[in-house]
Amino acid sequence: MVSRLFRLRVLALATLVSFAAFIGAACTPDHPQSTFDSMGPVAQRQEDLFVLIFIAALIVFLIVGGFLLFTVLKFRNRAGTPRQTHGNTRLEVILTIIPAIVLIIVAVPTISALFYIADPPSGEAVMDINVTGKQWFWNFEYPDAGVTTSNELHIPVGENIRATLRSDDVIHSFWIPKLAGKVDVIPTRANDMWFKADEVGVYWGQCAEFCGIAHAHMRFQVVVETQADFDAWVAKQAEPAAEPSSELAQRGHDLVTARGCIGCHTIDGIPGAVGTIGPNLTHVGSRTRIASGILERTPENVAAWLRDPQEAKPGNDMPNLNLSEDDISALVAYLDGLK
Numbered sequence: 001m002v003s004r005l006f007r008l009r010v011l012a013l014a015t016l017v018s019f020a021a022f023i024g025a026a027c028t029p030d031h032p033q034s035t036f037d038s039m040g041p042v043a044q045r046q047e048d049l050f051v052l053i054f055i056a057a058l059i060v061f062l063i064v065g066g067f068l069l070f071t072v073l074k075f076r077n078r079a080g081t082p083r084q085t086h087g088n089t090r091l092e093v094i095l096t097i098i099p100a101i102v103l104i105i106v107a108v109p110t111i112s113a114l115f116y117i118a119d120p121p122s123g124e125a126v127m128d129i130n131v132t133g134k135q136w137f138w139n140f141e142y143p144d145a146g147v148t149t150s151n152e153l154h155i156p157v158g159e160n161i162r163a164t165l166r167s168d169d170v171i172h173s174f175w176i177p178k179l180a181g182k183v184d185v186i187p188t189r190a191n192d193m194w195f196k197a198d199e200v201g202v203y204w205g206q207c208a209e210f211c212g213i214a215h216a217h218m219r220f221q222v223v224v225e226t227q228a229d230f231d232a233w234v235a236k237q238a239e240p241a242a243e244p245s246s247e248l249a250q251r252g253h254d255l256v257t258a259r260g261c262i263g264c265h266t267i268d269g270i271p272g273a274v275g276t277i278g279p280n281l282t283h284v285g286s287r288t289r290i291a292s293g294i295l296e297r298t299p300e301n302v303a304a305w306l307r308d309p310q311e312a313k314p315g316n317d318m319p320n321l322n323l324s325e326d327d328i329s330a331l332v333a334y335l336d337g338l339k
């Protein structure tokens, strides 16, 4: 008969293996927010540092754990009191030198990486972007182009980007897992970071500091494109909002003022539409997602958002305007035309 103790041991081992597999699965590079699939030099440097420190820690763990296990097994449950010893100078010197060597192995690449991450490489072109974290979305301003957008950051491939991070309210944290690690976004001061994307593509960003009820939904997208595509995008963004192209859209255009949307949202070209509480909507129709990245920008999702914003993204500051279905259709038509 299999003993109870044996069965308990098998169960404990199985639990440990499943737990390790569960934790390990979080490291899959395929995940859009995985840090194990670096797509730029800053993220790569951070990943390399992580792997190095992880390996060093693993070796230390195996050696210390191995000695501990050996000692526990060899000296277990013997009759009598063990012989007491007091100090072994040679052992103590060795056990001081080894951690010192481990610390040097970790410190040298860490300090060098810190300096690398602190400043964009000198002598290379740098593009400045002002990032503002707000409860609960992101604003991106391109000072040289005079363009402002929300939630969808466009950058040219292979160009160094220097982001100046500011907050309008509480502490946020700016994080693009595949391009660069987190930097806190703090009210009353500006923090800097730089990054570069090596390949064209769309990368996810996420607020990484708890900042209130919709923190987990404070996402954004980074669209990395060729210089030509980027230039075309900037030129388009610099234009004022498109005129409504249908009667329905015209009604939506009028509702934006009549229902007070302009108090919170900027729409370049509509008199008085200079609100900054919510995202800039001047070119909302050119974006692929809404609600700080959590919803695809389909007519159904925009309608659902207008119908009950709290249902779509709990905690956000958009009021429920109790719009009629006719008004919602008109607004959806107008917003969709803001390419």
Ligand code: CUA
Pocket (backbone or CB within 6 Å): 133, 134, 136, 171, 172, 173, 207, 208, 209, 210, 211, 212, 215, 216, 218
């Ligand atoms: Cu902003 Cu969390």
